[in-house]
Amino acid sequence: MPTVLKKTSFGIMTLATLLSGCGSDAPKPHARDASDSISSHLACPLSSNCANSLGTGSLLPLRYTGTAAQAMAMLQATLNTFPKATVVRREDLALEVIFTTPVGFRDQVDFRIDAQTQRIGFRSQSLFGSYDWGKNRSRMQEFATRFEQQSQR
Secondary structure: OOHHHHHHHHHHHHHHHHHHOOOOOOOOOOOOOHHHHHHHHHOOOOOEOEEEOOOOOOOOOEEOOOOHHHHHHHHHHHHOOOOOEEEEEEOOOEEEEEEEOOOOOEEEEEEEEEOOOOEEEEEEEEOOOOEOOOHHHHHHHHHHHHHHHHHOO
């Protein structure tokens, strides 16, 4: 077989292979519930400067009774007990907060309220560096303690 014919045949086969996938239906997204969305948003990257409530460590989601609006009010009241916490984004079921450490490092904490389960998931992650000396975990343990105290008032 001449070289030109081999190259042409190879090109036609490659093109046919590529085009054969164009006619197929795209996979349909599966239905996701609120907890799937919360879990995907609160997942930690593969670094040691993050702590979350997804069950991979000893931190548990915050529990509340009442409405999601009441839970948001308790979150805000608890945040007010931390002098270096600044809310940067607020939605009906979510808060994004920046905590500043005494030495000036900034950590982002995301809270997501799951009204169905009456739990609040969270992720606390350093915005600088790849190790936090356990600061995110200890902060969220302290936050959980203060949140529990707020809920008993």
